[in-house]
Amino acid sequence: MTAQIISGTELAKEKRAQLAKEVEQLKSKGIEPGLAVILVGDNPASHSYVKGKQKACAEVGIRSILLTFPDTITEAALLEQIKQLNADPSIHGILVQLPLPPHIDELNVIETIAPEKDVDGFHPINIGRMMIGQKAFLPCTPYGILFMVQSLGVEIAGKHVVVVGRSNIVGKPVGQLFLREHATVTYCHSKTKDLAAMTRQADILIVAVGRANMIGADHVKEGAIVIDVGVNRLENGKLCGDVRFEEVKEVASYLTPVPKGVGPMTITMLLHNTVEAAREYGHQQVQR
Numbered sequence: 001m002t003a004q005i006i007s008g009t010e011l012a013k014e015k016r017a018q019l020a021k022e023v024e025q026l027k028s029k030g031i032e033p034g035l036a037v038i039l040v041g042d043n044p045a046s047h048s049y050v051k052g053k054q055k056a057c058a059e060v061g062i063r064s065i066l067l068t069f070p071d072t073i074t075e076a077a078l079l080e081q082i083k084q085l086n087a088d089p090s091i092h093g094i095l096v097q098l099p100l101p102p103h104i105d106e107l108n109v110i111e112t113i114a115p116e117k118d119v120d121g122f123h124p125i126n127i128g129r130m131m132i133g134q135k136a137f138l139p140c141t142p143y144g145i146l147f148m149v150q151s152l153g154v155e156i157a158g159k160h161v162v163v164v165g166r167s168n169i170v171g172k173p174v175g176q177l178f179l180r181e182h183a184t185v186t187y188c189h190s191k192t193k194d195l196a197a198m199t200r201q202a203d204i205l206i207v208a209v210g211r212a213n214m215i216g217a218d219h220v221k222e223g224a225i226v227i228d229v230g231v232n233r234l235e236n237g238k239l240c241g242d243v244r245f246e247e248v249k250e251v252a253s254y255l256t257p258v259p260k261g262v263g264p265m266t267i268t269m270l271l272h273n274t275v276e277a278a279r280e281y282g283h284q285q286v287q288r
């Protein structure tokens with residue numbers, strides 16, 4: 001079997017075209033979706049992701065503002081900035097690019113963002129609402145993965161989804177999203193015994209570890225759908241995923257590439273959440 005490659009770039013293009021129309025409709029009602037992006041420090045990857053987010057906003061007609069701070073900013077000063085944005089009626093979405101410098105407590109920062117402006121879907125209120133099946137902003141990478149799998153038209157209910165990785169922003173929430181779709185979900189992590197025996201049970205295998213090329217053909221059941229979330233930069237400057245693409249493509253039915261797989265969907269679902277935030281809350285001033 002040779003896998004069909006799921007193009008995140010193509011899916012993102014289709015979804016962004018639809019979002020651009022929705023933004024036009026909102027603007028005709030006097031609502032211009034606005035996103036505030038906060039960037040702390042000089043991590044080159046973070047700068048590049050933020051640039052990508054701003055470019056994508058411009059593409060669909062979302063107004064974005066960028067607030068940059070040196071990595072010496074105090075946590076108190078950063079929280080104050082967020083409170084000001086919470087009170088700004090022209091801003092519907094706020095995101096703080098992660099990771100933050102070690103002296104700043106990420107959870108304090110995330111919890112300071114008003115849940116109705118938390119377009120990253122990281123606030124404990126949104127995570128909690130997601131887990132009990134209530135309306136919530138869904139974290140962008142997990143949401144993008146679900147969107148990709150749903151776009152294949154395969155039934156998710158009853159499928160065995162194995163997630164490798166348990167980060168708060170990808171591994172844990174992606175399992176919950178598939179559980180909400182009635183999949184049977186298994187989480188694997190660094191302490192899992194006989195990883196290959198677990199991953200070979202997966203109908204849908206989602207790998208989000210951040211270790212280059214760790215998953216090979218021997219980890220994958222014939223015909224499985226394999227989603228590679230890893231973005232690893234090699235010494236030669238090239239990007240590669242957590243999955244050994246050339247090997248696994250001979251076993252899987254569908255496979256995402258790196259780059260141009262899950263990455264472009266992350267930014268697209270951020271645009272989706274920002275449009276939703278403007279639609280839901282755009283007409284009212286958030287009081288704080």
Ligand SMILES: Nc1nc2c(c(=O)[nH]1)N[C@@H](CN(C=O)c1ccc(C(=O)N[C@@H](CCC(=O)O)C(=O)O)cc1)CN2
Nearest residue numbers: 049095096097098099120140231259260261263264266
């Ligand atoms: N506040 C947030 N911080 C971080 C998030 C997030 O969702 N919210 N996720 C990651 C980084 N990230 C978005 O912020 C992100 C990562 C990767 C891509 C992407 O498109 N990758 C490309 C390759 C890019 C490259 O050349 O380096 C791809 O896979 O094709 C987009 C966004 C951590 N922080």
